[in-house]
Amino acid sequence: MTTDASRSGRARFTGVEIVGAAIISLAAIGLVVSVVIYTSGAEAAFFGLLGAFFLGITGFGVLVAGREARRRRDERAAVARGAIERESPQRPTRRPGL
Numbered sequence: 001m002t003t004d005a006s007r008s009g010r011a012r013f014t015g016v017e018i019v020g021a022a023i024i025s026l027a028a029i030g031l032v033v034s035v036v037i038y039t040s041g042a043e044a045a046f047f048g049l050l051g052a053f054f055l056g057i058t059g060f061g062v063l064v065a066g067r068e069a070r071r072r073r074d075e076r077a078a079v080a081r082g083a084i085e086r087e088s089p090q091r092p093t094r095r096p097g098l
Contacts, residue, residue: 014070020063027056 013021034048078084 023059
């Protein structure tokens with residue numbers, strides 16, 4: 001049985017998280033290139049700035065979604081092993097007379 005502490009390198013990250021980080025990296029590079037081009041006087045590079053910004057936001061969303069999926073998957077596995085108990089959602093109680 002491996003724990004999170006004993007995993008090394010990329011094994012800690014899921015494929016979706018790696019893709020999200022790669023998208024963010026590409027967006028950062030694109031943003032820097034677009035800034036350099038835009039400051040040199042090319043007005044059309046503004047669209048590159050917008051595109052890189054939106055690509056970065058998309059990459060961040062993919063990264064967060066991957067982490068949330070991993071957290072839920074790990075929680076389900078822990079419940080299946082019996083390591084933790086699943087919290088049952090409590091129904092709201094009705095007050096008499098309402």
